[in-house]
Structures are given as structure tokens and as C-alpha cells.
Amino acid sequence: MSIHTLNTPAALIDVARMRHNIDRMQSQLDKLGVRFRPHVKTTKCKQVVEAQVAAGACGITVSTLKEAEQFFMNGVRDIVYAVGIVPTKLPQALALRQQGCDLKIVVDSLQVARAVADFGREHDERFEVWVEIDVDGHRSGIQADDDLLVEVGRALVEGGMTLGGVLAHAGSSYEYNTRAALVQIAEQERSRTVRAAERLRAAGLPCPVVSVGSTPTALSAEHLEGVTEVRAGVYVMFDLVMHNVGVCDLENIALSVLTTVIGHQEDKGWAIVDAGWMALSRDRGTQKQAHDFGYGQVCTEDGRVLGDYLVSGANQEHGIVARVSKPDVNITETLPIGTRLRILPNHACATGAQHPEYQAVNTDGSTEAWPRFYGW
């Protein structure tokens, strides 16, 4: 198949851009002297993860146990499930470990730490557990200076489990857009997580792994002293949110949605395309950023950015393409029926999730289907 013959809508991966993004992150972390553990939730795609591992990644991060199961089947052993475990999911985690998967699980409460230890002893399994650290008030985790941190660590060790390390994610880094602010939040993520590790060690507990990461902080950190590994996901594709944060150019965005113009409302300067929110996702992550890209930036079929033409509205299978600065009264001539366009997405994780497969596009325009999975 070629990009010109694909059915639309379709999720395209520009393979050259993807490889560039993978190499950029891997070199950055090689330079900083830490291991890299990509978050595969962005693509849930075997071929993408193989490229990440080939470039030097050490293990992967997952957001669901299904991702762990799928990638373990594909030969990845070293996996951290970076969402706080609940007792009802322990049998699924146990099954993975019993099959030989080096699965690490995460806790941020005494109640769950004890439940893991009880369940582990009951099933003769020494779970490796990492403690989640809250470095920015963004979501889950224990603050580095909270007494609870040592209590949780101790409950795990005394309960016979392996205390593998600490893990943090500076999710608030998505809210900044200057180099100075990103350097600062990266340093905050690093220093607070390292502090948590030091507190555990000072209490006589082990803490071999110090794991931090988000795409903006990973690309902005100036040093990572005390950190052993970094996690990041969306960097592999990038998207308009990351462009607004300031960590990529539009030309780095490797994911786009191929679509066809199916009609017009000439008076309004609208072209109607066959990519609605089902193909683009409902993500409006740029809505509150400095540059609101609507439901996506319009590009030509070969990937050239088309000025300020955006997907300004989206229904399930209809997108509305309009010029933002001034309605294009010649829209029927600018984008005639049948014109094929690429739409750069707000959020690569959300847009990818709408598609059963990617179409990997090589530099000669040939394409290859790369399946992705979904569900739990």
C-alpha cells in the first residue's frame, strides 16, 4: 500500500520522524548517564516498542496490566506497571511474575503495601514494589518528606517483599512553556525523588532504583544526579501539546490522521472531512495553552503544514476544517472534494487510542500496517 491508496481516516506514523524522536531521547539520557524505560501506553504497538528497545531502552513502563501481558508475550521481561496497584489486580500481577515476567508494581499507601505483602506471602511470591512519590501535587504519590514514606517502605520489607525503589512523574510539566520553567520542574522532580530515596536509605531500607520522568522533564533536565532511570512516553510521536510546551517543532510530530475532504459549506469557508472525533479523539489539550489548535493542525497529504487551517470542530465522523485568521471564501478551490490531508493531533496518546492500527509511512510513501491493541 501507499499513502495515496489508504482508506481514510487512518493513523499515520512518519517512520523517519519517529526514529529521529527515539534517537533524540535516547541520546539525551545516554548523555545524562541514566537508563531509559519508555512508556508504551502512547502507542501500544509492537513495532514501535521494538524500535525503542533497539535504540537502547532498558525495559518498559506500562499503564495497564494488559500492556504488561502483551509486551511480555512479545519478549519484554523488565516491566513497571506505573499505576498504583489495588488488591483485586494482584492475581493478574502474580500470574505474570509466575510466568517469568520481571514485573514491578507501585504503591502509595500503607493499606495497599500491607495487602501486597499479605498476598505475596500467601502465594509465596516476593513482589518487587516501588513507592510512588508525589513531586508536584499533580496526582498520586507520597511526598518525599512525609513520614508515611518510611512506614510504607518498612511495611514492604518487613512483609517480605522487595523494596525496589521510588518512582515519580512530574505531570505538571505539561503546564509550562519556557525552557527556564521546564529546567526548574525537571530539577524539582529529580531532587524530590532523590530525597525520597535518601530518606528510605537513611532509615536502613534499600532503594536501588530512582525512577523519574515525563517527556518535558526528560528533555529539559540539565543533570540527573541520584537518578537511575527515566520514563517518558509521548516523545516517540510528539504532538501539538508538546509543541506548545516547547519541546518539539511541528516538523517532529510523527503521528497524524490522514483524511479526505468530503464536502463544503462555501459561505462559511468550511471544508468537511471524514476525520471527526472518532479518528482524532476528543482531546482538546491545547485549549488552555498559548496556541489553541482546535482538534488539530491541517497539513497537506505529504505533511507540509497548511498555515492556520485547523480542524475547528468535530462530530463523530465529520471534521470541520477552517482557516482561523479569516474564513477562506475560496475553500472549494483551496481544498476541493477528494483532497487528502494530514491532521497533526493535540495528544498522540489519545489519538492513537482511537485506531486499531497505525499505518507506518516510509520515506518513499509506502505504508505498512502496525497493529495496536486496546482495552484492559
Place this chain on the structure above:
Amino acid sequence: MSIHTLNTPAALIDVARMRHNIDRMQSQLDKLGVRFRPHVKTTKCKQVVEAQVAAGACGITVSTLKEAEQFFMNGVRDIVYAVGIVPTKLPQALALRQQGCDLKIVVDSLQVARAVADFGREHDERFEVWVEIDVDGHRSGIQADDDLLVEVGRALVEGGMTLGGVLAHAGSSYEYNTRAALVQIAEQERSRTVRAAERLRAAGLPCPVVSVGSTPTALSAEHLEGVTEVRAGVYVMFDLVMHNVGVCDLENIALSVLTTVIGHQEDKGWAIVDAGWMALSRDRGTQKQAHDFGYGQVCTEDGRVLGDYLVSGANQEHGIVARVSKPDVNITETLPIGTRLRILPNHACATGAQHPEYQAVNTDGSTEAWPRFYGW
């Protein structure tokens, strides 16, 4: 399986509520004396569509040719593909018709009407084509009084195709929330579509079908003189957007996402749940409505609405549950780790699309997996 043993997150369908919603719409349209053609894009689920057909539906509406293919395989013959066709999709439409599917396609431009006629004659296929009418400036379609309407109709007939009728969708009905406004937009949808049909007939062209519909207008129309069929989709599940529009109660919403509390941020009054935007969708359809439900309304595991506890934030696999009126400082006691909750969604079409299957919940709490498909 039972609702108490399902893995979370999971998309639940309350079967009793669904049947009530199906019966309500079917009786309304029986009373108004028109056929009902449900839009299956909401669920893409065999079992749901079987219940709609059993209740009296005549044919279905689809938003993708894949839906047409899947439901034709399941035995539905009478299908309208309600998104404007483009020439590149004609081979797929042709294949369906050649297999015996009574597929109707839709156009709203002279260019595509001619392309359909040319392609049809070339392949010896008399396509049945409906002309899309714009009744509210919402999206696609030709205005009822535009000369283009008759030109398109004539191009189809003279090109040897079957002019099957006119089709409209008052998508702007979602923007209203009073009975009076809904009655008015329903009447506008009806009168303009009927006017289009009359103009075609006055020009000596056939127009047997007059098809209108949206969930709000279908439930608000006081009469449907001149209309032959109605289409609606989301009524089968309902959602918080429809609740805000005023066409259902919270107790009618048949779709919810089952989730588990995995942690807390006690100081902030947050419970963290394992349903993030991947399970709930990124849809924030209530954001601009009178009542903003965040990412969803929290209910107990058995479906009782939990005051003003909402999913106030969502990451990919994490949701943040908080009380809107005042942070719940006892959140760890109100919703302890392991608590299972149901989340009512903003938009049933978007939330369903995130899940490979529904779990149909019977009144005794037993569950059954109902698969749904996705993609194009």
C-alpha cells in the same frame, strides 16, 4: 460473572435501563406514525442493535462503512450510511450492494452526485442516493431552498441512479435545554426537510423517503407530518449531555464505567480511581452546558448517584474523584481504597468507543460480555 467480580475499568450497560430507553423512543415514534431507523454508531454492538430491531426498528443508520459491513454480516439489510460519500469509498459501497445489502448513500454536492452516477453506470449498479439537507447550519447538507438541491437530484436521476429521498440531522438541538426550544428546533428540522422533499417533487423528481432525526428532536417533536422516518442514536444509552439538554433523567443513563478507588490525596479530598480518560473518553461535552459534570458523575457500585462527587480530572489511567461543593476531608473513609464506583459518562458514543466490549448487567447483578468493534 457478576458486577462484583469484574475487572475494572469496565463499560457497564444496565440492561433494564437500556430496554426502557428503547421502548420509550419506539413508542414515541410509533405514536407519531413514522418508521424508526436507530443510529448504531453509539454502541457498534450486535446485542444492542438486536434489541432495537426486536422493538420495532426498520433498518439502521451507520457512520462508517465498516459498521455497514459488520451489521450486514449480522443480518441487517436496510442500511443508510449517513456521512457524505466520497468517490474513493464507492468501491466499498458497491461491494456491499453486490452482496445484497440495501445500502443507501448520501451526497450534498453536484460533484459527488455526478461521480456516483458515473461510477454506478460504469459498474452497472443503480445506487440509491439520499440528498443531505442542512436544517440548522450545523454541519453538512444543502439548504432546502437552494437551487443546488434540484440540480443534485436531477444529476442523480439523469445519471441513472435512484433518488431515494432527503436526510437531515438537527445537530444543533444539543445546544438547547428547554422544552420550548426543543419543540421549535424539532419543527424546524421537520419543516425544512419536508420543504426540500416538496421542492424535489415539484421539479418532477421522486422523493419517497423524508428522514430526520437526533435524540433531542425525536423525543420533542409534536408532530412529524411529511416525515417518513426518524434516526437517533444516543437515546439507547443516554448520557450527561442529554440529561443537561433535558431529555432524560440521571436514572435513565444506561451506560456507566465501573472503576475502583486505588488511592487518595487526603489533604485535597481526592480519591484516585482506575478510570482515566482512556476508560471515560476525553469528551467534556458538559463543559459549556448549565451543569458541568467534569469527566463524569460518580455513583455507587449499584448505581445510586453520589451527590456532587464528580471525576474532576483525568489522566490516561487515573481519574480524580472529588466533591465539587466542598472538598471531602474524610475522603479516605467516604471512599476507602478498593471501593467500586460507577461513573455516568458525558457522552455515551465517545465513552463506549474506548472499550472493546460492554458488560451487560442484568437486574440480578449477573453480567455478560457484549463485544463492540471499532475502526474503519
